[in-house]
Amino acid sequence: MENPYLPYPVRIDEVITETEDKNLKTFKFVFLNESDETKFAYRAGQFAELSVTGKGEIPIGIASSPTEKGFVKFTVNKVGLVSSELHNMQAGDIMGIRGPLGNSYPWDVLEGKNVVIIGGGFAFTTLRSSIIHMLHPDNRAKFGDIHVFYGARTPGMLLYRDELAAWEQRDDINVHITVDSTDDPNWKYNVGLIPPLAEEKAPPGDADTYAIVCGPPIMIKFTQPVLDNLGYDHDHIIMSLENRMKCGIGMCGRCNIGKDFVCKDGPVFTLAEINTRPKEY
Amino acid sequence: MLQYQDKIQAIAARLLKECKVDLVIGFRRGTVPMMNEPYVARTAEQTTNLIWDSHCGINLTNYLTDRKEKIGIVAKGCDSRNIVTHILENKIERDQLYIIGVPCQGMVDKRKIAQAVNGAVDQVIENGNEITIKGPAGDKTVTKADVLQNNCSLCKHRNPTIHDEMVAEPVAEQTDIDAYESVRAIEAMDIDAKRAYFEKLLEPCIRCYACRNACPLCYCPTCFVDEHRPQWVGKSTDPVDNMTFHFLRAYHCAGRCTDCGACERACPVGIKVRIFTKKLEKDCLELFGWEAGLSLDTRPPLDVYRPEDPDDFIK
Amino acid sequence: MGIEPGRLQFSWISSAESTKFVDVVNQVTDAIKALGPNRYLVKNQAKVA
Amino acid sequence: MKTITIEMSQWAAGIAKLKDAYRVWSPVRENDYHVFKELNKDALPDLDFSNTRLSAKQAIYPQTQKMFEYTLDESRPDHHIMHEAPDTTGPQAVIGIRPCDAAAFLLVQKNFNTPQYKDPYWVKAYEKTTLVGLACNNPCSTCFCTSAGGGPFDEKGLDVLLVADKDQYLAKVLTDKGAKLLDAAGFKDEADAAGAQVTIDALREKADAAINSEIATDQLGAQETLTLYDAPFWEEVAFACINCGTCTYLCPTCWCFDIQDEVRGHNGVRMRNWDSCMFPLFTLHGSGHNPRDTKIHRVRQRFMHKLKYFVDKYDDGIQCTGCGRCVRACPVNIDIRNVCNQMNRFGTCPA
Numbered sequence: 004m005e006n007p008y009l010p011y012p013v014r015i016d017e018v019i020t021e022t023e024d025k026n027l028k029t030f031k032f033v034f035l036n037e038s039d040e041t042k043f044a045y046r047a048g049q050f051a052e053l054s055v056t057g058k059g060e061i062p063i064g065i066a067s068s069p070t071e072k073g074f075v076k077f078t079v080n081k082v083g084l085v086s087s088e089l090h091n092m093q094a095g096d097i098m099g100i101r102g103p104l105g106n107s108y109p110w111d112v113l114e115g116k117n118v119v120i121i122g123g124g125f126a127f128t129t130l131r132s133s134i135i136h137m138l139h140p141d142n143r144a145k146f147g148d149i150h151v152f153y154g155a156r157t158p159g160m161l162l163y164r165d166e167l168a169a170w171e172q173r174d175d176i177n178v179h180i181t182v183d184s185t186d187d188p189n190w191k192y193n194v195g196l197i198p199p200l201a202e203e204k205a206p207p208g209d210a211d212t213y214a215i216v217c218g219p220p221i222m223i224k225f226t227q228p229v230l231d232n233l234g235y236d237h238d239h240i241i242m243s244l245e246n247r248m249k250c251g252i253g254m255c256g257r258c259n260i261g262k263d264f265v266c267k268d269g270p271v272f273t274l275a276e277i278n279t280r281p282k283e284y
Numbered sequence: 285m286l287q288y289q290d291k292i293q294a295i296a297a298r299l300l301k302e303c304k305v306d307l308v309i310g311f312r313r314g315t316v317p318m319m320n321e322p323y324v325a326r327t328a329e330q331t332t333n334l335i336w337d338s339h340c341g342i343n344l345t346n347y348l349t350d351r352k353e354k355i356g357i358v359a360k361g362c363d364s365r366n367i368v369t370h371i372l373e374n375k376i377e378r379d380q381l382y383i384i385g386v387p388c389q390g391m392v393d394k395r396k397i398a399q400a401v402n403g404a405v406d407q408v409i410e411n412g413n414e415i416t417i418k419g420p421a422g423d424k425t426v427t428k429a430d431v432l433q434n435n436c437s438l439c440k441h442r443n444p445t446i447h448d449e450m451v452a453e454p455v456a457e458q459t460d461i462d463a464y465e466s467v468r469a470i471e472a473m474d475i476d477a478k479r480a481y482f483e484k485l486l487e488p489c490i491r492c493y494a495c496r497n498a499c500p501l502c503y504c505p506t507c508f509v510d511e512h513r514p515q516w517v518g519k520s521t522d523p524v525d526n527m528t529f530h531f532l533r534a535y536h537c538a539g540r541c542t543d544c545g546a547c548e549r550a551c552p553v554g555i556k557v558r559i560f561t562k563k564l565e566k567d568c569l570e571l572f573g574w575e576a577g578l579s580l581d582t583r584p585p586l587d588v589y590r591p592e593d594p595d596d597f598i599k
Numbered sequence: 600m601g602i603e604p605g606r607l608q609f610s611w612i613s614s615a616e617s618t619k620f621v622d623v624v625n626q627v628t629d630a631i632k633a634l635g636p637n638r639y640l641v642k643n644q645a646k647v648a
Numbered sequence: 649m650k651t652i653t654i655e656m657s658q659w660a661a662g663i664a665k666l667k668d669a670y671r672v673w674s675p676v677r678e679n680d681y682h683v684f685k686e687l688n689k690d691a692l693p694d695l696d697f698s699n700t701r702l703s704a705k706q707a708i709y710p711q712t713q714k715m716f717e718y719t720l721d722e723s724r725p726d727h728h729i730m731h732e733a734p735d736t737t738g739p740q741a742v743i744g745i746r747p748c749d750a751a752a753f754l755l756v757q758k759n760f761n762t763p764q765y766k767d768p769y770w771v772k773a774y775e776k777t778t779l780v781g782l783a784c785n786n787p788c789s790t791c792f793c794t795s796a797g798g799g800p801f802d803e804k805g806l807d808v809l810l811v812a813d814k815d816q817y818l819a820k821v822l823t824d825k826g827a828k829l830l831d832a833a834g835f836k837d838e839a840d841a842a843g844a845q846v847t848i849d850a851l852r853e854k855a856d857a858a859i860n861s862e863i864a865t866d867q868l869g870a871q872e873t874l875t876l877y878d879a880p881f882w883e884e885v886a887f888a889c890i891n892c893g894t895c896t897y898l899c900p901t902c903w904c905f906d907i908q909d910e911v912r913g914h915n916g917v918r919m920r921n922w923d924s925c926m927f928p929l930f931t932l933h934g935s936g937h938n939p940r941d942t943k944i945h946r947v948r949q950r951f952m953h954k955l956k957y958f959v960d961k962y963d964d965g966i967q968c969t970g971c972g973r974c975v976r977a978c979p980v981n982i983d984i985r986n987v988c989n990q991m992n993r994f995g996t997c998p999a
Contacts, residue, residue: 004768008715008907009920012729021991035729056718056728057911061934083934084513097728149866246939247931249907252765255928256904259949261873262957267764283878283931283939283949314981316790322888342980346890353786395680404698409727420786479601479639488678490711492700492924494892499666510929519908519921520712524642531600550979552894553701554679598609599623603687 007252010054010099011039016074017094027125028090029066029078032100037242037281043103045069046110047132048243048271049100052251053077053089061085062222062266064246065103066128068135070142075100075198078128104152104251105270108133108241109214121226123197123218125155127162129243130217134170143175147212150205154181154197154222158190179204198225208235220243227274241275244284260284291451292358293406295384299356305382309347310334311549317405318394319435323346336356336451338410341391341433343546345369345500348376355381360388362435362544364444365577366500369540372584373401375503387455390436391545392428400426403556408468417506435545445578464566466559482527488553489526491519496533497558498550501540508532522556535562539568539586542577601639605630651844653837654810654817660692660831663743669832670778671740672763673689673707675700676709684742695744695812698788699971703900704749705756706743708773711897711922715769715907721914730918735772741829744782744810747802748793748971752900753779754805755958755967761905769920778829780819781806787850787858788972792985795862796970801852811848818844865966867996868959876956877948886947888980893924895974895982896950901967925949951987955997 015030022029034040052060067076072278081278121128185191244263246258253267261280296308312323312333325331345366358556407418443454496502518525541561568574675682676691681701705834716730760770784800807826810816896902932942958967
């Protein structure tokens, strides 16, 4: 019987400090057993449990894309016991990852549709995965227009800055980057919050346009009315939830919203689904 | 008891009608014999649900922590002492409270009742000092004194130490009580016997934290057992973790515990957890002449320095 | 609690009393070495089923 | 299937023989109550009980269970890599489990044995366990199994049902596993099946009639989740709650757990412990945010899970077998029967 709690052993290949406050680091893992990489076949939007011996596990969205081979990437915010220990670890260290877990963004539904990605702060990880996935030459033709709205407090708090700059140069994706404020005179993108920017530049909602929204609660709170005004149906607004998790496979009982587990039935839900469940996230 | 109950209802109804308080905390009739449920009456009509009998052992002070309303509360001797402690520890303001004092004649231990009839109990009827137990095996009458909670048998403060109104004249306090016989028995053990005793005592513990959560002193926002940076105690039912939990919890109650018995009453596996707090109560009495919750005017011993505090343990 | 007397000791040492500090530490370590390793309240490995 | 007669005089020898082939769990008296324990060599089941204080779930789902072992010693090639602890235990038998506890395993199974994932610890333990039930001739006043999908003589989830009849047990064989166990114990005296069934039916009717408390569950599925969630009665239900874990730890159908790492020197284990939705820590985010930060949230979660979410998710009744343990042991008398009835009738016109 396969043990769904057993992590695949991985080696940390690279640690990248992403943000100026040094609280966000991206970890690139390589599987110790090559066959495990095949078993870890994932879709953008799924997550995994990162396992640190002696400390425990944390559920983290997968930041790499299924189209990137040979490694998996996670961007981890330093908050608790496990993430702090992880931030102390270095390339070469051995740990474990368990997954892929949860559902993903609904790629079958999104095929042939316009996709509007709205992200804030460090909740951009699975959105990066999605963008890389959609921009891949094998996949780009499967989607209509792609819009990306991404905001952070300051330029130095933006994740994946090199990639953002590269996407900005392309003509098959519309990238709108913003920061709450900056004193950098050379800042060439937007200044201000996500909701007004989205109100101004996002395409109107229709049957063929879906929005994927990930960010801090305050951003979500003020973005939702904007999307309502733009005419997005609640089943066309897709969100990824977070809750405390342990097992990641719907068994340990803590992460449910109503009858659904965020870990197994989610983390991706449409706003229409979320509206019919208790707000316990 | 019925007179108490009528008086409690009348006072509670009056307080709510006159808007002196926003709510009254008391007990309502439980759904099983010997169990009453802590209850909050918010209207004068609801006060008819308030009851009083010998099964009101839960310490209602537990329900006061950090509340902001004006509250009427039914308090027996130990409850009132914990209210004093709560006020001293700034968990509630004296001005917020209207204390309905109940002279207590001791609470009945449901386990002793069950043992008396060796099993199921359908109904328990009180008549003064006699208690009639009805069960499938027939009726049995016992003397109340024989089935009291252990802490009630040893209680020297049955009358509330603080109150705004009493439901009856004070009852006579128990005298000639040897409150610390059980503690002395353990103090007399040698090291190995003590260890064996504690291990056996705590072996059934399932770490449900009913003792902690029933205790009005245990209001910390995060209990030390729930801390994880650093993690002081393991989460499993390992014997060492169980002991660490119980020992440390008891120490946190030193000089504060009123021996209300809520912990022992709540324990689903019948552990005599009071033995720990009783030892600290004895030490506080012997070293500092201190009993918790008697007065609003004195600070607890672990709160103040006095030059005459015993210090012969310092080498 | 079942801990041997001697495993816990309190001393009052002023910051000026460096020699007393050394003496006390030596005294306590000697006393504890004489008692041997503690066996009580020591968790070797979690007891698990 | 057949029914075997076990005379009391055969009992001790049979149990002793059984221990050669099985680890045997049964109720034993401890302090003033019964609990399930693994019997040592000479011990006999103590079947003079109404029900055990803790449920039988620990025989299959221990409160603390090792999941993995690992070493932090970097001189070892497998450092920091988790290994499954070898499972060396053989078949086990639970003798004297009440039908409510046996039925509970079927409900818990829905959680641990799913099409997508199988919890190997629970599933393997369940598979190697033979459940020998003891019919309740004298149910407690707090039992409500008959309205929770079971009954004092319910055979669901059992391999053998023992019915105490005067100075003998009638052992009704329900599965091959059960037949094998009786065989291993040397209990072979086949009773006239029809005659035995008449005796059992008579005792069952008497026991069914002795259950005098019940819950109504017929409207739970039809209730709208959010309406029920927002119902005003939760505040009153939750007032008395002290958020201890008694109800969840005593419950045969509560399965929630926590995963913890512990290390001593270089040797580490990852283990799991029972956890409780009553504890604030259960859902606390690393950020400090807690989606169930008040006790109303937590009390509501427990009852909604058992009586609404479970009903909706599996369409196979409630996640409660009516054992009544939580009713008896709750330190503040929160009674699931009242809560269930309130949930069931919420929003409906009083008849």
